[in-house]
Amino acid sequence: MQIHKYDTVIVGAGGAGMRAAIEATKRSRTAVLTKLYPTRSHTGAAQGGMAAALANVEEDNWEWHTFDTVKGGDYLVDQDAAEILAKEAIDSVLDLEKMGLPFNRTPDGTIDQRRFGGHTRNHGEAAVRRSCYAADRTGHMILQTLYQNCVKEGVEFFNEFYVLDLLLTGAPGGRRRSAGVVAYELATGELHIFRAKAVIFASGGNGKFYKVTSNAHTLTGDGQAAAWRRGLPLEDMEFFQFHPTGIWKMGILLTEGARGEGGILRNKDGERFMEKYAPTIKDLAPRDMVSRSIYTEIREGRGCGPDADHVYLDLTHLPPEQLDAKLPDITEFARTYLGIEPYTDPIPIQPTAHYAMGGIPTTVRGEVLADNTEVVEGLYAAGEVACVSVHGANRLGTNSLLDINVFGRRAGIAAAEYASATPDFAELPETPGTFVTETLTRLRDSEGGERVADIRRELQETMDKNAMVFRTEQTLKEALEDIGALRRRYRNVSVQDKGRRFNTDLLEAFELGNLLELAEVLVVSALARKESRGGHYREDYPNRDDVNFMRHTMAYREVDADGNESIRLDYKPVTQTRYQPMERKY
Amino acid sequence: MSSTLTKPGPGPEAAAGTSAAAHKITATFRIRRYDPEVSDKAVWQDFTIEIDPKERVLDALHQIKWDVDGTLTFRRSCAHGICGSDAMRINGRNRLACKTLIKDLSPEKPITVEPIKGMTVLKDLIVDMEPFFQAYRDVMPFLITTGNEPTRERRQSAADRERFDDTTKCILCAACTSSCPVFWNDGQYFGPAAIVNAHRFIFDSRDEGGEQRLEILNDKDGVWRCRTTFNCTDACPRGIEVTKAIQEVKKALITRRF
Ligand SMILES: Cc1cc2nc3c(=O)[nH]c(=O)nc-3n(C[C@H](O)[C@H](O)[C@H](O)COP(=O)(O)OP(=O)(O)OC[C@H]3O[C@@H](n4cnc5c(N)ncnc54)[C@H](O)[C@@H]3O)c2cc1C
Ligand code: SF4
Ligand code: FES
Numbered sequence: 001m002q003i004h005k006y007d008t009v010i011v012g013a014g015g016a017g018m019r020a021a022i023e024a025t026k027r028s029r030t031a032v033l034t035k036l037y038p039t040r041s042h043t044g045a046a047q048g049g050m051a052a053a054l055a056n057v058e059e060d061n062w063e064w065h066t067f068d069t070v071k072g073g074d075y076l077v078d079q080d081a082a083e084i085l086a087k088e089a090i091d092s093v094l095d096l097e098k099m100g101l102p103f104n105r106t107p108d109g110t111i112d113q114r115r116f117g118g119h120t121r122n123h124g125e126a127a128v129r130r131s132c133y134a135a136d137r138t139g140h141m142i143l144q145t146l147y148q149n150c151v152k153e154g155v156e157f158f159n160e161f162y163v164l165d166l167l168l169t170g171a172p173g174g175r176r177r178s179a180g181v182v183a184y185e186l187a188t189g190e191l192h193i194f195r196a197k198a199v200i201f202a203s204g205g206n207g208k209f210y211k212v213t214s215n216a217h218t219l220t221g222d223g224q225a226a227a228w229r230r231g232l233p234l235e236d237m238e239f240f241q242f243h244p245t246g247i248w249k250m251g252i253l254l255t256e257g258a259r260g261e262g263g264i265l266r267n268k269d270g271e272r273f274m275e276k277y278a279p280t281i282k283d284l285a286p287r288d289m290v291s292r293s294i295y296t297e298i299r300e301g302r303g304c305g306p307d308a309d310h311v312y313l314d315l316t317h318l319p320p321e322q323l324d325a326k327l328p329d330i331t332e333f334a335r336t337y338l339g340i341e342p343y344t345d346p347i348p349i350q351p352t353a354h355y356a357m358g359g360i361p362t363t364v365r366g367e368v369l370a371d372n373t374e375v376v377e378g379l380y381a382a383g384e385v386a387c388v389s390v391h392g393a394n395r396l397g398t399n400s401l402l403d404i405n406v407f408g409r410r411a412g413i414a415a416a417e418y419a420s421a422t423p424d425f426a427e428l429p430e431t432p433g434t435f436v437t438e439t440l441t442r443l444r445d446s447e448g449g450e451r452v453a454d455i456r457r458e459l460q461e462t463m464d465k466n467a468m469v470f471r472t473e474q475t476l477k478e479a480l481e482d483i484g485a486l487r488r489r490y491r492n493v494s495v496q497d498k499g500r501r502f503n504t505d506l507l508e509a510f511e512l513g514n515l516l517e518l519a520e521v522l523v524v525s526a527l528a529r530k531e532s533r534g535g536h537y538r539e540d541y542p543n544r545d546d547v548n549f550m551r552h553t554m555a556y557r558e559v560d561a562d563g564n565e566s567i568r569l570d571y572k573p574v575t576q577t578r579y580q581p582m583e584r585k586y
Numbered sequence: 587m588s589s590t591l592t593k594p595g596p597g598p599e600a601a602a603g604t605s606a607a608a609h610k611i612t613a614t615f616r617i618r619r620y621d622p623e624v625s626d627k628a629v630w631q632d633f634t635i636e637i638d639p640k641e642r643v644l645d646a647l648h649q650i651k652w653d654v655d656g657t658l659t660f661r662r663s664c665a666h667g668i669c670g671s672d673a674m675r676i677n678g679r680n681r682l683a684c685k686t687l688i689k690d691l692s693p694e695k696p697i698t699v700e701p702i703k704g705m706t707v708l709k710d711l712i713v714d715m716e717p718f719f720q721a722y723r724d725v726m727p728f729l730i731t732t733g734n735e736p737t738r739e740r741r742q743s744a745a746d747r748e749r750f751d752d753t754t755k756c757i758l759c760a761a762c763t764s765s766c767p768v769f770w771n772d773g774q775y776f777g778p779a780a781i782v783n784a785h786r787f788i789f790d791s792r793d794e795g796g797e798q799r800l801e802i803l804n805d806k807d808g809v810w811r812c813r814t815t816f817n818c819t820d821a822c823p824r825g826i827e828v829t830k831a832i833q834e835v836k837k838a839l840i841t842r843r844f
Binding site for chain 2: 109252
């Protein structure tokens, strides 16, 4: 086991991790540990754009953007954080341009902007052009640009290092400080302890517990799970976003930018059904509403295809030149994976599990919270792994690429400044590698015979069936029961690859353990939230209930003296500044 | 705008052939296996599975790994051609496993899958990517500017932006570089991918580092090694005109105009 020492260690090299790294490297000795090569991170899959009220093409301002973010999040957004997001958006986009990002341009050479769901002028009057974009490859360009700038700044990467544990001093309930992380080197199977004064988690989302999802195979919530196992809370995990337009059955995303460019959703009768559900902004209503509308159409028998299980995204009325210029990648996905020509045929779509609004709770400086008020010294989080909370109950499109840049930067600065001002490293626990060594040994040596793939498949099936767009007490209980059974079976999982080099079989088993734990947190949090808000829709409680539930869920893992685990739920107030909750109509 | 679809047509399911029950075929995947912990020799191994031919080669590899042999090792992440993890040689041609459908590979015959060539194989389909990324880093793949930063964005006309659009699409998958005969014979050659990424900056109107980059590429291991075999262009899963980009860099070296 090797031991390394850095001032700042960043876990993850997606948008959030690399934006943090650019700042942290300038200020402290920094290492970035990433399970994927940086340019393989899922930020690269983002298509549509990044929001900022630049007002390059029409009147706009950050206050309108703040309002839209708060309303879009169904008022569960912390308004101080949303204000920072919207204000700093402008410099954040301009910084990326200066780093070299090739945005699409207006005729006068400024950054072009387009419409996106839920972004409006003057508090909901009409859709506004706020999304800065590079064709339908905005995430790709952000990821490449940030990596290029990491190369320029000489950021030190440890590629294909899987962080499997977080080391903290102190015990849950008391004062806690981060001491570092434990990482597994894929190439050799060796364990590494990284001692650090400051640790930033930027390890991305956890959508892989759903079957139909836009998320990469590698989005398994490793960061959330590591914090969770060390007794840190997870906030608002019941809020998961289902993006309306995933490729039918595959879940591959077709950006909302397609509707921003004029694309229309239609049912089997060819009807533009969003006119019924959101008369003002129609197809550009927020994602949760559109996803529910699609399933309502399907349930009422107006779905398309032999099984009436999807609807169409119709781009056929848009000029082919516009599709080629603005939506080249997604039209190619339709051709490659469905054999469909989007110039002439509508594309079959269905909602796809997309984005975790919840995660590790942080302050606006990226500091991780140990409870409602106390921070964990030296521990930070940013990006999809974190919950600041700027997305509340439902994230607006283009606000995540923004989030990773604004709060990635903030966390990078705060962590490096903390590390520079802190003379000593925290004590390591006596046997820092124990948890990882024991877990990996058990997985590798077990003869239990349960297969990772079977358990993961069943987990995904129960999550899709019971904890997706529509939920009830009954479906959630069913999911909880299934997850419990799967967790028991997971104890008997065994992997076939017993080797040390590139043992992805072993790591998939570890990742499955993370998914199981996080799925349980999602379902338990969802069961307790007896209301409907944003991405969390309870058919048995179809209305928003501000009296009882205008508060963030804080879930904690508890272990009793006999080693039995349970989940305790607590709540945290929502920070409201300017905006009083109103009914969310579009 | 009319509220109904003008052309209902047969529906794209017909095109996609997606009837309720997926139709499966029997296909054999002949995979190049290598694990130095087991043996220092690489061997071919056949796996015969039932699979829907509209699935990706990546789905087949997953099916084999998950249900048949967990030791089969390969890289992947996004599964839709965006992250660049899974370039491999499939039926003798470099492609992304996640962007190649089984039906397009004449699956009546065994489908061969092997690691990309010219790079050190570490295990099964995994190769050492470090030298590849080093060549990329060597061409200074970042915007170089002088003078004061503007307060707002730098202006760039839509035409100037279009000039280098093609090479911004690169996902660093190495399909091009590892299909290049010059690269196979001479590991020192930068390879097409690095040149593509130099091109992306050389032809960006905002960049002022063109001279420095061209000096690097003028080196004996630089662009002049290219023999214009077009393998790289054929291999690129992003449809980048790689050979054209290399030619443009050569031309810029001669004329110093870009
Ligand atoms: C298909 C798609 C399209 C999207 N489009 C948009 C859009 O148009 N606009 C928008 O605003 N948002 C969009 N989003 C959302 C947005 O892209 C993501 O939320 C955001 O990019 C997440 O960035 P991140 O840096 O937090 O995580 P990621 O980019 O996922 O990076 C995670 C990093 O963590 C590393 N990592 C993970 N686990 C470990 C571990 N155990 N050890 C070490 N490293 C680890 C990985 O290697 C990776 O480098 C989209 C999302 C998807 C899936
Ligand atoms: S140019 Fe094409 S083939 Fe070469 S690395 Fe880039 S994306 Fe891959
Ligand atoms: S898995 Fe991402 S490109 Fe194939």
